Amino acid sequence: MVNSDGQLFTIEGISAGLIMLLTAYIVVNTTSIYTPGDTHISDMQLEQLGSDALRLMNTPNTSATSAESSLQKIIINNDTAQFSNTFLWFCNSTTSGTNDNLQFTADLYYRDKNTNSVNKIHLTQTRNLIGGEHPVRVTEWVHLNSNGQVPVNNREQAVLVEVLLWRD
Amino acid sequence: MGFIVSFALFFLAIVVNQSTVVGQTTAEGVIEFPKNDIIDVRNEILFSSGIVNPTNLTDVKNDISSIGLARKMAIISFNATPAPPGSSYKNVILIHYNNGVTAYNETANY
DSSP, X not given: OOOSTTHXXXXXXXXXXXXXXXXXXXXXXXXXXXXXXXXXXXXXXXXXXXXXXXXXXTSOSSOOTTOOOHHHHHHHHTOHHHHHHHHHHHHHOOSSSSOOOEEEEEEEEEEETTTTEEEEEEEEESSOOOSOOOOEEEEEEEEEOSSSOOSSTTSOEEEEEEXXXXXX | OHHHHHHHHHHHHHHHHHXXXXXXXXXXXXXXXXXXXXXXXXXXXXXXXXXXOHHHHHHHHHHHHHHHHHHSOOEEEEEEEEOOTTOSSSEEEEEEEEOSSOEEEEEEEO
């Protein structure tokens, strides 16, 4: 004889099983907490910001073939204060409210033609790295002509400006 | 009826729970692809292809290769040959970039 007496038992059993599964899933899931920083979205945004700032600094503001960008002039004249001011102004500006507070440290990598090794000149920094920061690295190739106080060898060369950028 | 609604709520709870994972692969994909590196080094290479002095050109080629390998973890090389006569461009430049994950090869008429 078929009747609907056992339906409630079945439903109760199914929902009990579902609750047990849900509980087990929640318990296992709390062992690793997923924070917004783990998604690396803010790292990606910071990297793009730094890259854009360096690209802007390396763009000449006239179209003459001999026009130099401000980054070229900064490296040739070793004007590290100008680098710091310009880079921070590009990175820390906001459309309204107080400016941002990003920190950076910048190095210049060049190739020594005599020893064929890649060496580093430290340009400037807002403060030294102490180890607890999570910086992103942005780089920019700069072309130096042979006229001027170039880093070494006094020749036409391509150097790499490398900036570590982080938020305190 | 309430039983079916509870299934819907369960499904929504899973969707909200998994939503935090969504941004990660997108952001990491953007970080991993060397877009700015390639644009940057391509600018430098195209500019350098116009260098007339052959010693300087060799110097810059070696600069880009050495610094690219040491600091950018990438093999970067280029080769500029003069364009065929009557072309509107000066050089045919072959650019090769490979950072182990992404390879970029270009033949540029510049």
